[in-house]
Amino acid sequence: xxxxxxxxxxxxxxxxxxxxxYMVLSMTGADGLPYCVPLTPVRSGEDIYFHCAPEGxxxxxxxxxxxxxxxFVEEAEAVPRKFxxxxxxxxxxxxxxxxTEEAEKTQALRLxxxxxxxxxxxxxxxxxxxxxxxxxxxxxxxxxxxxxANPGD
Numbered sequence: 003x004x005x006x007x008x009x010x011x012x013x014x015x016x017x018x019x020x021x022x023x024y025m026v027l028s029m030t031g032a033d034g035l036p037y038c039v040p041l042t043p044v045r046s047g048e049d050i051y052f053h054c055a056p057e058g059x060x061x062x063x064x065x066x067x068x069x070x071x072x073x074f075v076e077e078a079e080a081v082p083r084k085f086x087x088x089x090x091x092x093x094x095x096x097x098x099x100x101x102t103e104e105a106e107k108t109q110a111l112r113l114x115x116x117x118x119x120x121x122x123x124x125x126x127x128x129x130x131x132x133x134x135x136x137x138x139x140x141x142x143x144x145x146x147x148x149x150x151a152n153p154g155d
Contacts, residue, residue, distance in 0.1 A: 015149040018092045022074040030067040044113045051110040056138040094147035101139040
């Protein structure tokens, strides 16, 4: 990291991962070309979970090349008259794997729903039963992460 004065620690990294609206997952496509996609994540320890369809370009890419990079941004806004931006971001790398064990898959979906739609948890069991066969869950084991912030002062 070039700007060591903006580098942040583990607590900051986890906070940004836990509060960002979405992350961008970057990977190498099955065809060898770069590919990235925004996703709604949830963190559990050092693992990041996301859900998706069980087939498609993202799944093909992850099956071909499991090494990924992720970008999480909690805030980003221009600071008027300062010619700078206020931001809090995290860049992470890891290895992706499909979650196939039903208990872990259900728990990951529960964590995702608790984070992104907590008011609807009364319907969780019903919805998961209906959607489980058509939903894939992936886990990225975070192997390295850096956090960076600019308060915009």
